[in-house]
Amino acid sequence: MSLSTFDVFKIGIGPSSSHTMGPMRAAREFALRLKSAGVLERTVEVVIRLYGSLALTGSGHGTDRAVLLGLMGEEPQTVDPDAMEPALQQLRSSGELALLGQHLIRFDEPMQLLFMRAERLPRHTNGVRFTALDGGGVRLAEEDYYSLGGGFIVRGDDPESQDAAAAPPYPFSSGEQLLALCREHGLEIFELMLANEQTWRSTAQICEQLLALWHVMQACVARGFRQTGVLPGVLKVRRRAPKMHRTLTEGSAPQGALVAMDWVNAWALAVNEENAAGGRVVTAPTNGAAGIVPAVLHFYERFEPGASEQGIIRFLLTAGAIGMLYKRNASISGAEMGCQGEVGVACSMAAAGLVAALHGTNEQIENAAEIGMEHNLGLTCDPVAGLVQIPCIERNAMGSVKAINAARLAMRGDGTHKVSLDQVIATMRQTGHDMSTIYKETSQGGLAVNVPDC
Numbered sequence: 001m002s003l004s005t006f007d008v009f010k011i012g013i014g015p016s017s018s019h020t021m022g023p024m025r026a027a028r029e030f031a032l033r034l035k036s037a038g039v040l041e042r043t044v045e046v047v048i049r050l051y052g053s054l055a056l057t058g059s060g061h062g063t064d065r066a067v068l069l070g071l072m073g074e075e076p077q078t079v080d081p082d083a084m085e086p087a088l089q090q091l092r093s094s095g096e097l098a099l100l101g102q103h104l105i106r107f108d109e110p111m112q113l114l115f116m117r118a119e120r121l122p123r124h125t126n127g128v129r130f131t132a133l134d135g136g137g138v139r140l141a142e143e144d145y146y147s148l149g150g151g152f153i154v155r156g157d158d159p160e161s162q163d164a165a166a167a168p169p170y171p172f173s174s175g176e177q178l179l180a181l182c183r184e185h186g187l188e189i190f191e192l193m194l195a196n197e198q199t200w201r202s203t204a205q206i207c208e209q210l211l212a213l214w215h216v217m218q219a220c221v222a223r224g225f226r227q228t229g230v231l232p233g234v235l236k237v238r239r240r241a242p243k244m245h246r247t248l249t250e251g252s253a254p255q256g257a258l259v260a261m262d263w264v265n266a267w268a269l270a271v272n273e274e275n276a277a278g279g280r281v282v283t284a285p286t287n288g289a290a291g292i293v294p295a296v297l298h299f300y301e302r303f304e305p306g307a308s309e310q311g312i313i314r315f316l317l318t319a320g321a322i323g324m325l326y327k328r329n330a331s332i333s334g335a336e337m338g339c340q341g342e343v344g345v346a347c348s349m350a351a352a353g354l355v356a357a358l359h360g361t362n363e364q365i366e367n368a369a370e371i372g373m374e375h376n377l378g379l380t381c382d383p384v385a386g387l388v389q390i391p392c393i394e395r396n397a398m399g400s401v402k403a404i405n406a407a408r409l410a411m412r413g414d415g416t417h418k419v420s421l422d423q424v425i426a427t428m429r430q431t432g433h434d435m436s437t438i439y440k441e442t443s444q445g446g447l448a449v450n451v452p453d454c
Contacts, residue, residue, distance in 0.1 A: 002168060003327060005197060005206075005320030008349075009213050009293075010151050010283045012076035013084075014275035015388040017287040018126055018333055018441075019054060019061030020076070022147025027070025029155070030130040030143055031100050039140040040103050045133040046071060048113045052125035053335035054147065055115040056442045060233060060386025062278060064113055067128065073100040076151065081278055123157070124148060125335045125440070149333030149341065150285045168196035173328055175366055175421035178321060182362050189352075189362050193317040210316045211309060216282050217271070217294035223279060224270025231276045233387045241270035260303050261401055268295035268397040276389045285323045285332045288339070288381075288388050289346035291396035293319060296350040296403050300357050311357035319353035322369045325421070330429035334381035335441040337432030339395065344376030344428065347399040348421075351406035358407070363415025370421040371406035377424070378431055380439035382446030391447055 012021040027048075034040040048067050050058050058064055065088055069079060072087065091097050097107040121127030126147040132140040146154050154160050170185070170192045172178040182192055197206045225245040231237045244266040248259070271291035275281045284293035297315060301307045326332055326345045334342045351372035355365045376399070384390040438445030 002171070003324045004200065005193060005317055006209060007152070008150070008283075008285050008320045008323035008327070009316065010077065011213070011216050012151055012281065012283055012287065013079060013081055014062075014278045014281055014287050014290075016061040016063075017151045017283045017285075018147045018149045018335060019058060019063045020066045020278075021151040021283070021287065022126065022149075022153045023050075023054065023063050023128055023145075024066040024070035024074060024076050024079075025151065026128055026145035026147065026153045026155075027067040027130065028073060028075060028100075029153070030141075030145070031071050031073065033143065034132055034141055035100060037141060039132065040099060042134050043099065043103065043132045043140060044105055044135045045112060046097075046099070046105060046107070047131040047133065049116050049129040049131075050114065051116045051127035051129070052120035053441045054126050054128055055117045055119075056444065057383065057386035058115060060383065060443070061388060064109075067113070068097065068107075068109075071097060071099055081280060084278070121146070123154075124333075125437070126333065147333075149331060149336070150283050150327070152327075166199050168199045170196055175325055175369075175425070178325070179362055179366060188314075188356070189321055189365055190314040190317040190356055193321050197317070207313055210313050213282050213316065214297065214312050216280065217284075217297065220274050220279065220281050221267050221270045221294060221298065224274040225266075227274070227277070231273060231387075231389055232278070233389065234385050235387055235389055237276070237389045237393070239273045241266055241273050244269065260299065263302065264295050264299050264400050264404065265397040267298045268292060268400045269393055271295065272388075272393040272396045276387065276393060284319075285327070285345055285349065286334070286342045288334060288392050289342040289396060289399065291393075292343065292346035292399045292403060293350045293353065295396070295400035296354055299400075299404060300354060304358065307357070315353035315357040318356035318365060319349035322349045322352045322421075326425060326428075329422070329425050331432065337428065338379055338435050338440050339381040339392075340373070340376050340379040340428055341432060342381070343395050343399040344373050344379055346396075347376055347403045347406070348372035350400065350403035351410070354404065354407040355410055358411065360407075360411050361415050364410045364413070366421050367413065367415050367417050368407045368410035370417065370419055370424050371409055372403050373421075373424045373428060374419060375402065375406075377428060378435070380435070380446050381441040382439055382448040383441065383443055384448050384451045386443045386448075390451065
């Protein structure tokens with residue numbers, strides 16, 4: 001399976017990469033398959049069945065909205081967040097849905113968008129089934145899709161990822177192998193990643209796209225500082241990032257040794273409040289954990305002497321390498337691993353990225369990534385009311401501070417340590433498999449049942 005940094009970091013919309021972005025992509029792909037099979041014009045109805053975690057927390061995560069927009073032809077990376085609600089209102093008032101924006105079908109949401117809360121499909125808890133019917137109720141097509149976290153999707157029994165036509169020069173499937181390749185060829189991790197990315201893009205394109213991701217992250221923070229009021233949903237959570245930003249910039253906040261932590265908290269909250277509101281974010285590696293990498297990058301840019309665009313590129317390429325290891329050897333899906341697979345992975349990635357930006361050794365990078373995850377093992381995913389708000393928003397602030405500390409701990413040593421990154425990834429995977437399903441993005445346990453919804 002050949003993965004790219006741009007598979008780990010993707011531009012999309014909130015509030016969830018697995019429950020919003022993935023289902024939107026799956027719905028659009030299903031509509032495109034109807035077109036390629038020549039049955040789009042014969043389709044009169046489409047029935048959507050959500051299973052497992054998609055059914056249990058789909059309403060709070062915007063899954064229902066996402067699949068409808070995907071059938072209309074929208075994509076997470078290009079959809080206008082401000083145009084989504086008007087399009088859905090038009091659908092609901094007319095009772096007609098334009099497949100791929102061109103073929104009208106009748107759509108009665110309560111009858112054709114079904115939440116199968118007591119069932120799940122066999123391959124993954126994030127399952128959705130699309131069924132296309134003609135005017136006589138005859139089934140024209142039916143497909144199952146699975147949303148695997150981070151916006152990744154797979155259809156039916158298809159393999160999770162197709163290998164690219166051109167193989168990268170330095171394929172790796174473990175942290176040990178990554179370090180060995182770097183030693184053998186005299187490369188830093190970011191250099192190895194850059195060489196692999198050059199299989200598919202020029203160096204100029206790689207750097208341009210990485211900096212474009214950084215600019216989207218910056219824009220997300222800036223918008224999060226501008227917006228005010230409460231977030232969507234029954235919890236009525238009030239945005240905190242704007243007030244924190246005003247306090248910090250107007251000089252009313254204490255300017256002591258911990259002011260950097262205040263800024264990190266503000267940057268992380270800004271991103272995840274935007275995510276909760278359905279704004280544009282970068283999966284890093286997921287939406288629920290999208291604030292950690294941007295917050296740590298902002299910390300690097302503001303508080304580290306000598307910060308540069310080259311450092312940001314080093315950071316993102318290295319963080320991408322760590323994200324790939326978790327994707328290959330465990331999972332980045334909260335519905336599979338709990339929040340250790342989202343915030344824990346993001347913390348690990350950001351810690352490694354920061355060490356790389358600060359010119360740490362490959363061994364220090366691997367150590368930082370290991371520390372970042374080791375102290376997130378067992379972290380549950382129990383969103384209150386099925387919304388990506390409590391505890392998700394604050395959890396990104398905590399994960400950001402933890403990532404910075406993991407980087408600092410690693411850089412105070414020489415990279416030697418007892419627990420390897422591979423061992424901690426294997427432990428995360430085992431812990432996720434052992435974890436009760438009520439703690440894996442189902443809102444059936446933990447804070448989700450002990451905190452009143454409203």
